Amino acid sequence: MTLTPARLKELEEVAENAIRLRRQGHPDPLERRFDVAPAVALMIRGRVSAAPNLRHEGRRVSGLFMPGGAFPQIWFEAYEPPRRQRFTVAHELGHSYLDPARQPQCDPSQVDVDPDSSHGGQDVRESDADAFAAAFLIPADLLRADVKQFGRCAAFLADLYDVSEPTMRRRLRVLEPFV
Amino acid sequence: MRIIHTADTHLGNAAFGLSRLLEDPSRPGIIVRQRQLDIQKGFAAAIDAAIKARAELLIHSGDLFDSSRPPAFALNFAMSEIRRLTSTGASVVVVEGNHSYPRDPALGHALQILAHLERVYVAYDEPRVFELLGMKVHAYPHRAVSRGVWPKPGQTGGGLNLLIAHGVADGQLFFRGDRPAPEIRVSEVANDFLYVALGHYHRLAQVPQTGNAFYAGATAMVTWGDFHAGGRFGVILIDPASDEPVTRVDIPTRTMRAYGVDDATGLNRREVLTLLAEQERQFGAVDANCRIAVEGLDPLVRRELSVRDVEEIFRAAAAIQISLRAREQRWEAVQAGLTEAGQLGDRFAELVGQLDADASFKNDVQVLGDSFLEQAAEQLSDLDAEEAAR
Numbered sequence: 001m002t003l004t005p006a007r008l009k010e011l012e013e014v015a016e017n018a019i020r021l022r023r024q025g026h027p028d029p030l031e032r033r034f035d036v037a038p039a040v041a042l043m044i045r046g047r048v049s050a051a052p053n054l055r056h057e058g059r060r061v062s063g064l065f066m067p068g069g070a071f072p073q074i075w076f077e078a079y080e081p082p083r084r085q086r087f088t089v090a091h092e093l094g095h096s097y098l099d100p101a102r103q104p105q106c107d108p109s110q111v112d113v114d115p116d117s118s119h120g121g122q123d124v125r126e127s128d129a130d131a132f133a134a135a136f137l138i139p140a141d142l143l144r145a146d147v148k149q150f151g152r153c154a155a156f157l158a159d160l161y162d163v164s165e166p167t168m169r170r171r172l173r174v175l176e177p178f179v
Numbered sequence: 180m181r182i183i184h185t186a187d188t189h190l191g192n193a194a195f196g197l198s199r200l201l202e203d204p205s206r207p208g209i210i211v212r213q214r215q216l217d218i219q220k221g222f223a224a225a226i227d228a229a230i231k232a233r234a235e236l237l238i239h240s241g242d243l244f245d246s247s248r249p250p251a252f253a254l255n256f257a258m259s260e261i262r263r264l265t266s267t268g269a270s271v272v273v274v275e276g277n278h279s280y281p282r283d284p285a286l287g288h289a290l291q292i293l294a295h296l297e298r299v300y301v302a303y304d305e306p307r308v309f310e311l312l313g314m315k316v317h318a319y320p321h322r323a324v325s326r327g328v329w330p331k332p333g334q335t336g337g338g339l340n341l342l343i344a345h346g347v348a349d350g351q352l353f354f355r356g357d358r359p360a361p362e363i364r365v366s367e368v369a370n371d372f373l374y375v376a377l378g379h380y381h382r383l384a385q386v387p388q389t390g391n392a393f394y395a396g397a398t399a400m401v402t403w404g405d406f407h408a409g410g411r412f413g414v415i416l417i418d419p420a421s422d423e424p425v426t427r428v429d430i431p432t433r434t435m436r437a438y439g440v441d442d443a444t445g446l447n448r449r450e451v452l453t454l455l456a457e458q459e460r461q462f463g464a465v466d467a468n469c470r471i472a473v474e475g476l477d478p479l480v481r482r483e484l485s486v487r488d489v490e491e492i493f494r495a496a497a498a499i500q501i502s503l504r505a506r507e508q509r510w511e512a513v514q515a516g517l518t519e520a521g522q523l524g525d526r527f528a529e530l531v532g533q534l535d536a537d538a539s540f541k542n543d544v545q546v547l548g549d550s551f552l553e554q555a556a557e558q559l560s561d562l563d564a565e566e567a568a569r
Contacts, residue, residue, distance in 0.1 A: 052423050053390040060388075078423060079385040079393075083409075150461065151454035155437030155472070159408040159462065 003131055008174060011128060014097050015135030018043065022136075032142060033162040036086045037076075040093050046072035048089055052079055063088040065095045072096065083164050087133055094132030099125060134171045137163055143175060180312055182417040183229040183428075186240035186345070186378030187397040188222045189278065191253030193245075196403065197490070198498035206252065213497045214400065214468070217433055219256055221398030224430035225414045226260045232416050232428070235269055235312055240378030240395065241276025241321060241345030248281070249289050258296060265298045270311055275303040275320035276345040276378055277360040302343070314339035314373065321345050325361040335371045342368070345378040348392065354380040356404065365392045374417050374425070381405045383413060383427055393425060399432055403500050406470050408437035433497055436462050439472035444506060448483045448535040451476070456492050464496040472502045479530060481505035524552055 003011070022034070025042045041048040046068070054061050054077045062084070064075040074092040076085050095102070102125075138161050146157060158168035194214035203209045203216065222243075229237045244253060261271050273290055280303065281288060290301040300309045302318030306328055309316040317330060317340060324346050347354045350362040360379045366388045369375050375392035381401065386392035395415045397405055413429040438458045443451055451473060471489055486501050493499050531545045 052425065079425065081382075081384075150458050151440045153437070153439040153441055153458070153472075155408055155470070156439060156458050156462070159437055162409065165408075 003127055007128070008131060011098075011131045012135050012140065015094075015132050016139075018093065018097060018132075018136050019139050032160055036089045036137070040074065040089050043093065044072045044074065044096055046074070048074045048076070050078035050085070051075050052077075054078070063092045065092040067096070067101060083162060083167075086162060087137065087164070087167060090133035090136045091126075091129045093136065094129035095125070098128055098132060131174070134163075134167055134174070137161060138168065138171045140175055143171065147172075180236075180419060181232050181234045182236045182238060182341075182374070183225065183232060183234040184238050184240065184374075184376045184393065184395045184415040184417060185222075185225040185398060186376070186395045187242045187276070187381050187401065188225070188239070188399075189218060189242055189245040189397065189401040190222060190257055191245045191249040192218055192401055194218065194401075194498075196498060196500060199496075205256075217399045217497075218401060221412060221430065221432060222257070223260055224432070225398050226264050228414050228416075228428050228430055229264050229269060230267055233267075234416070236316075237264060237269060237271045238316070238341070238343050238376045239271070239273040240343050240376045241274050242278045242378060243273055243276070244279040244289055245401075247279055247286070247289065249279075254289060254292060258293065261293065261296060261299060265296060268298075270298040270300065271296075272300045272302070272309060272311070272316055272318060272343060274301075274318045274343045274345060274378070275322060277321045277325075277358065280304075280321050314341055316341045316343065317372075319344040319363075321360070324363055329364060330368050330371070332368050332371060334368075340372045342372045342375045343377075344375070347379060348377060348386040348394070349388075351387075354384070354386075354394065356380055365389060373419060376415075382407070382410070383415065391425070398430060400435065400468055403470070406435055406437075406468065406500070408435050408470070410435055434467040436464060436467045436469045437472075438462075438464075438469060438493075439502075440474065442475040443473050443480070444475045444477065446476075446480065447533055448480050448488070451480070451484060452488055452492065455489060459492050464493045464499075466495070466497050469493050469496040469499045470502075471499065472504075474502075474504050475506045476503060477533075478505045479533070480535075483535060524549065527552060 021043055022039050025039070037048040054064060054075055056064055062077050062080060066073045074089060076088045076092070080088070146160065150156060152172065154165050154169045154172060158165040161168065192215065194212045198212040198214045200210050200212060203211045243257060265271060273293060275288070275290060279289065284304070288303045290303045293299050294301045302320045304320060304322050306320065306323050307318045309318065315335065315338060319329065324344060330342065344363055346361045346363040348363060348365040356379060365375055365377070365386050369389040369392045372391065375389070377386070377392060377394045380394040381397040382394065383396040384394045393415055396412060398412050398414065400406060411429045412432040413427050416426045416428050418424055438455055440446065440451060440454055455471065471493065476484065481503060484503055486503065489501050489503070490499065527548050528545065531541050531548065534541055534544065
């Protein structure tokens with residue numbers, strides 16, 4: 001689902017709050033390739049773990065956020081590629097910010113989806129969490145500075161931020177008027 | 180029981196392209212491309228991983244060799260590495276892939292030679308079942324699979340079973356790669372096996388809808404089609420008794436780095452080179468396989484920008500692939516551009532102004548161009564006069 005500019009702006013602000021919190025607990029606030037699992041575990045004051053063949057209610061899922069009251073947990077699929085895992089953890093963190101009481105089970109087809117190619121098949125909560133994840137992993141302020149310094153090259157920038165190239169392309173597109 | 184799964188080694192691949200040349204350390208006086216050596220090192224690293232894991236079995240899911248008639252040095256290398264592992268007591272099973280089967284069966288199969296080694300089991304032409312470590316290892320070679328030979332659900336009859344094959348799992352385009360291979364119906368039989376070891380797709384990946392079917396991926400960048408910036412190659416460790424029965428084991432492989440400019444519209448030669456140099460300073464190209472892609476160059480800038488300029492920035496790379504592409508210019512766009520810019524002379528002066536050159540050179544170009552434009556205008560004027568007279 002394609003998000004409206006107003007909704008994207010709201011999600012950007014939520015992600016900026018999350019980035020501020022992450023930077024408080026991180027020794028290098030400008031680190032672009034931070035280790036997402038321990039950083040997010042600190043942020044949710046819970047646990048972030050990999051599990052092989054992750055399932056929920058008999059269905060394969062890429063990630064799982066379990067609010068669980070005092071001890072929230074995020075699970076991600078152990079057999080997915082590392083960059084995909086990184087995005088999934090940030091996506092689940094998005095759920096914890098955007099819909100903290102609900103327990104989402106993220107179908108692999110619903111995570112890290114190009115809103116323009118999903119033909120409306122992506123749940124709005126999932127597209128919100130995707131936009132949050134991209135904004136959290138690729139902070140707008142850093143990306144703007146990097147595009148100025150290195151030029152616009154999605155493959156190079158994706159490597160710089162340890163995200164997939166399609167994720168970086170989408171992020172550049174969202175920030176296009178500003179970068 | 181510990182098993183290492185590897186695939187798609189492609190020993191003997193010529194690794195064409197811009198690559199550092201060096202002497203093969205194991206063959207004094209023989210000059211080879213860096214990427215050829217990387218392919219060999221990848222296989223040696225897979226063997227190291229098996230020895231380190233104290234694996235009892237190594238399974239190779241096809242394309243150990245890049246062709247059906249591998250060079251003698253590749254055959255020799257494969258045999259010496261396999262012997263290094265089998266001397267620890269481990270067994271090895273190798274299946275034929277789509278690269279390594281002889282189109283003419285009369286030529287014989289390179290894998291036949293490997294089968295002379297102790298504890299080495301090979302499958303080519305027809306499916307084979309090897310009884311090893313208390314389980315049945317079902318090996319489906321390329322030639323059999325391409326004829327449609329494939330296990331039926333429930334065919335194994337219970338017990339511990341392992342399936343090895345080379346092909347495109349469930350016909351998914353994703354796993355096809357750049358060379359055709361038969362489709363194999365993995366998900367309908369995966370539950371009959373402890374593990375399904377696949378080859379053909381050069382990255383480590385799990386087959387969707389299965390819990391136990393994996394591509395191990397290649398052990399080095401075989402072609403530029405395998406390039407993925409920041410990516411790694413590895414093998415899979417299978418340990419059914421472990422909490423995580425399938426684990427990726429990264430092997431030391433060459434770093435892959437991507438550089439470039441997605442849209443170089445409006446940038447001159449110097450600006451493009453400055454951006455590339457800045458990128459190289461951030462992520463050093465030293466000893467890396469580097470892909471540099473600059474898109475949307477103004478045609479004039481493209482003519483000025485040489486591949487050598489770019490090579491110079493990335494001279495420390497092990498191998499590079501450079502693509503410098505000018506923006507597509509259609510005649511209508513050129514005409515529109517000329518009209519937008521006003522008179523042809525003005526447009527020419529503007530283009531000369533964008534040249535990345537010193538003032539005297541620009542002046543020479545301007546003078547020369549002006550004289551050509553003047554001549555052209557005169558000729559057009561004469562033609563117009565002739566036309567009018569007619």
